Amino acid sequence: MNKRMLMDKKPSHEELTRQRADHAEAYRAGNLPRHLDLTLSEALVLGLLRQSIKIYFTVFGHGSTEVGEVLRVYQEAGLVKVYGVRSEIEASHAATALRWATGEKAAVVTSIGPGALQALAASLAPASDGIGVWYLFGDETSEDEGFNMQQVPKHEQGLFLQLAATMGRAYSLHTPLALPTAIQRGAATVDHPVRPGPFYLLLPMNTQAAWLPDFNLDELPEVCSVTLGAAEGDYAQAAQWVRKAERVVVKVGGGGRDAGPELAALLERAGAVLVHTPIATGCVPYTHPQNMTVGGSKGSLPGNYAMENADLLIAVGTRAVCQSDCSRTGYPHVKRVININADVDDATHYRHTLALVGDVRRTLERLNQELGRTVGTKNGWLKECAEKKAAWQSFKQQRILNPVLLDEYWGGPVLTQPAAIKITTDWAKTRGAVCFFDAGDVQANGFQIVEDEHPDQTFTETGASYMGFAVSALLATGVASKPFYALALTGDGSFTMNPQILIDGAEHGARGCILLLDNGRMGAITGLQNDQYGQGFATWNTVHVDYLAWARAVPGLLALDGGRTPKSLQAALEQAGQHPGLTLIHAPVYFGPNPLGGMGVYGRWNVGNWCNDVQKMRHEIGL
Numbered sequence: 001m002n003k004r005m006l007m008d009k010k011p012s013h014e015e016l017t018r019q020r021a022d023h024a025e026a027y028r029a030g031n032l033p034r035h036l037d038l039t040l041s042e043a044l045v046l047g048l049l050r051q052s053i054k055i056y057f058t059v060f061g062h063g064s065t066e067v068g069e070v071l072r073v074y075q076e077a078g079l080v081k082v083y084g085v086r087s088e089i090e091a092s093h094a095a096t097a098l099r100w101a102t103g104e105k106a107a108v109v110t111s112i113g114p115g116a117l118q119a120l121a122a123s124l125a126p127a128s129d130g131i132g133v134w135y136l137f138g139d140e141t142s143e144d145e146g147f148n149m150q151q152v153p154k155h156e157q158g159l160f161l162q163l164a165a166t167m168g169r170a171y172s173l174h175t176p177l178a179l180p181t182a183i184q185r186g187a188a189t190v191d192h193p194v195r196p197g198p199f200y201l202l203l204p205m206n207t208q209a210a211w212l213p214d215f216n217l218d219e220l221p222e223v224c225s226v227t228l229g230a231a232e233g234d235y236a237q238a239a240q241w242v243r244k245a246e247r248v249v250v251k252v253g254g255g256g257r258d259a260g261p262e263l264a265a266l267l268e269r270a271g272a273v274l275v276h277t278p279i280a281t282g283c284v285p286y287t288h289p290q291n292m293t294v295g296g297s298k299g300s301l302p303g304n305y306a307m308e309n310a311d312l313l314i315a316v317g318t319r320a321v322c323q324s325d326c327s328r329t330g331y332p333h334v335k336r337v338i339n340i341n342a343d344v345d346d347a348t349h350y351r352h353t354l355a356l357v358g359d360v361r362r363t364l365e366r367l368n369q370e371l372g373r374t375v376g377t378k379n380g381w382l383k384e385c386a387e388k389k390a391a392w393q394s395f396k397q398q399r400i401l402n403p404v405l406l407d408e409y410w411g412g413p414v415l416t417q418p419a420a421i422k423i424t425t426d427w428a429k430t431r432g433a434v435c436f437f438d439a440g441d442v443q444a445n446g447f448q449i450v451e452d453e454h455p456d457q458t459f460t461e462t463g464a465s466y467m468g469f470a471v472s473a474l475l476a477t478g479v480a481s482k483p484f485y486a487l488a489l490t491g492d493g494s495f496t497m498n499p500q501i502l503i504d505g506a507e508h509g510a511r512g513c514i515l516l517l518d519n520g521r522m523g524a525i526t527g528l529q530n531d532q533y534g535q536g537f538a539t540w541n542t543v544h545v546d547y548l549a550w551a552r553a554v555p556g557l558l559a560l561d562g563g564r565t566p567k568s569l570q571a572a573l574e575q576a577g578q579h580p581g582l583t584l585i586h587a588p589v590y591f592g593p594n595p596l597g598g599m600g601v602y603g604r605w606n607v608g609n610w611c612n613d614v615q616k617m618r619h620e621i622g623l
């Protein structure tokens with residue numbers, strides 16, 4: 001037999017391990033040959049390395065052991081880092097948070113079936129928030145010899161692929177030599193210039209170990225950076241609309257988060273006020289006099305006032321989620337819309353629209369040029385709005401001055417959520433710590449309270465509002481190539497969805513603090529039930545859980561009682577800040593009808609028994 005024929009045959013396990021180690025070494029030295037004999041799984045890991053994927057969050061199962069074995073050898077060579085965790089949901093949240101907060105890419109690896117489905121469910125977060133994450137799912141065998149355990153139990157082909165492709169973009173490695181195309185599709189999705197998202201690579205269990213003799217590594221795609229230009233559109237018309245309008249509101253979503261300087265210039269030139277969606281907090285500094293803060297279903301006094309009274313809407317990088325435009329009733333007096341977005345569907349969402357489809361920052365620059373220097377003289381509007389913002393500041397201050405209330409569940413006075421959140425986010429600011437917010441009242445109160453000066457202080461996962469996101473996000477702190485300190489502000493409901501972080505955070509060197517605001521219930525939902533039907537139902541517990549004991553059970557974790565006063569909470573935060581690893585602070589918080597216990601609701605929402613009225617209003621407005 002000649003040498004080539006030998007290569008065509010897959011070597012023994014020992015020989016394969018040796019070869020993989022040699023490949024990894026050659027990769028490190030930068031002298032990997034152009035052609036290699038390898039398995040599909042190794043080619044995949046090499047392909048992802050070329051895409052700068054060095055971090056893997058994994059829950060291996062029988063559906064992914066082959067990929068796991070390649071990763072073991074490549075980790076030994078120092079090329080990748082693999083973090084074995086306890087829940088695919090947590091893994092997905094951690095990968096999402098890492099990309100979001102640091103820009104670093106990661107892959108999530110699961111088994112077939114339940115593991116893949118848990119990660120798929122969690123990937124609603126990156127799909128909604130526009131974050132690029134790779135998912136490698138074990139999948140049923142491509143030879144269809146009979147049912148595989150954990151596959152969807154129907155006599156049909158490719159059902160996991162269908163499920164995944166519904167959520168994002170997906171590709172099945174049914175045919176091993178399609179790998180380069182699969183990776184290119186993934187790269188285009190995960191590194192999309194304006195709307196990245198999750199990409200699912202399905203790995204049939206029988207193709208993972210398929211032998212690829214003489215595979216040409218040149219076929220594996222490189223990272224390719226793509227940028228969009230400014231919209232080609234009728235800027236003169238847009239400028240004329242701005243000049244004619246009397247009350248201009250600029251509404252900024254996630255797509256405008258990083259357009260701070262261009263937005264500030266627009267506010268000045270258009271005499272406009274800015275309102276942002278929860279995800280875009282800090283897009284211009286909170287203290288900017290024309291920033292009316294958050295607006296929408298929950299909203300704020302100044303934000304919703306500006307939306308409610310504006311006659312021209314300049315929508316910037318927003319997909320108009322109910323939470324941000326009151327289920328399409330947010331702008332009852334708007335006559336015209338200038339919509340700046342890279343996505344045609346989003347840019348044409350409202351009627352009476354001039355759509356500017358292109359890169360948000362560049363398009364804003366062009367619009368600003370067109371407006372010139374001297375437009376912004378709409379003083380009456382700015383003054384009215386400024387008064388509302390001042391009223392909002394005193395409303396907030398009132399809550400800070402009344403930080404404790406008598407609570408039934410706790411049988412005594414405890415901190416309110418607004419007070420605890422303000423104390424904690426102020427502390428985070430002085431330390432330069434990033435804040436992640438979990439779902440529920442914690443999240444809503446949070447985006448009403450935070451006063452960010454730049455966009456990367458707060459990460460509030462309002463796209464999917466996935467309970468357990470914030471605490472799982474802490475895993476990213478120790479994994480990042482530049483580790484950072486973060487706080488996860490979470491409720492008792494959200495924390496208990498993903499308590500795995502206590503173990504995985506300790507194991508993988510998370511640096512941060514979980515602030516558990518415990519009201520013994522899923523307060524946001526009891527609140528909705530009370531507002532809609534006058535009755536809470538099945539959204540609380542009567543048992544008092546000793547969460548500090550959970551934390552104490554894990555070596556290396558610091559468990560602190562946050563107490564029931566501002567002072568005790570501040571002291572706990574100080575102590576947490578001294579701890580090198582992960583801290584859990586438990587703080588009992590108030591739930592009840594006292595308005596000082598919350599931040600109020602300023603908008604409309606198409607849910608529950610409000611739907612009739614909200615929908616009627618939407619159709620009357622006709623925007």
Ligand SMILES: Cc1ncc(C[n+]2csc(CCOP(=O)(O)OP(=O)(O)O)c2C)c(N)n1
Pocket residue numbers: 438439440441442443464465466467490491492493494495497519521522523524525
């Ligand atoms: C995984 C998941 N399940 C259900 C929901 C719906 N939901 C939104 S907030 C919430 C309650 C949150 O409770 P908690 O974390 O204790 O915060 P609180 O409202 O009490 O401050 C629920 C059930 C969700 N957002 N995510």
Ligand SMILES: [Mg+2]
Pocket residue numbers: 440491492493517518519520521522523
């Ligand atoms: Mg709660």
